[in-house]
């Protein structure tokens with residue numbers, strides 16, 4: 001790497017439209033990229049290192065160091081000092097760790113003189129994601145690396161997941177609302193794993209149904225049938241609540257968005273005690289305006305379809 005070079009890598013945050021959690025058990029999920037995310041920068045250095053923000057707690061620093069070490073090993077320890085910044089709300093189910101993994105990976109691969117195709121990036125970012133999450137499905141970093149709406153599935157025991165790009169003839173306009181406290185994905189996924197071990201058949205039935213919803217939702221997107229997509233989102237939220245993954249705050253926001261005209265609304269990401277809620281709207285602007293006026297953190301994002309706009313709002 002030349003001493004004048006600054007390398008830049010962006011990792012998009014993600015929204016899961018359908019299928020979170022059941023995707024961990026081998027069923028499909030429909031997910032798309034946000035225009036918000038993590039930007040990593042790399043400067044020449046005599047060793048491979050990551051600048052860790054002071055604000056991080058000791059446990060977070062440890063995990064971040066370990067994750068970065070896995071990625072640097074996969075890239076042959078190039079001489080680069082990596083720093084990063086984010087405009088993505090953290091630990092809110094919007095894929096911040098996947099975005100960080102992809103952003104750092106893009107810089108490391110450039111520093112190593114390697115290709116930065118989506119599959120190269122996804123392979124290295126996967127190393128980091130496993131350190132962050134323990135048993136991730138891989139949907140977060142794959143969506144971030146591909147930057148497209150995808151139907152993602154990793155069958156049980158498979159090393160890699162598979163992603164099919166889902167084309168949307170119509171814009172998919174979402175309002176993303178921060179509804180409550182931060183909620184660590186690892187804990188929520190772990191607690192659900194304990195329940196499903198104990199009552200496996202009952203939980204598997206629900207996972208299977210959610211997987212079907214994700215496939216039906218992908219078809220609805222391809223047909224441009226946003227009402228059908230909204231209905232699938234509503235049913236998916238009900239099943240996530242049945243799995244114990246919602247909270248009064250998340251449920252309340254889902255109902256508020258529906259009352260504001262959402263075609264469909266649900267929690268997105270891990271859920272639990274807090275996290276984010278998404279609503280699908282024909283027009284997001286008045287909704288963001290009204291929620292922001294009420295002091296609620298939100299932004300809008302167009303996930304797919306013609307003339308994708310950037311995210312706006314005060315998150």
Ligand code: MEV
Nearest residue numbers: 020021136137138269270
């Ligand atoms: C987290 O963004 C999505 C989960 O399904 C976990 C995963 O897929 O690894 C809850």
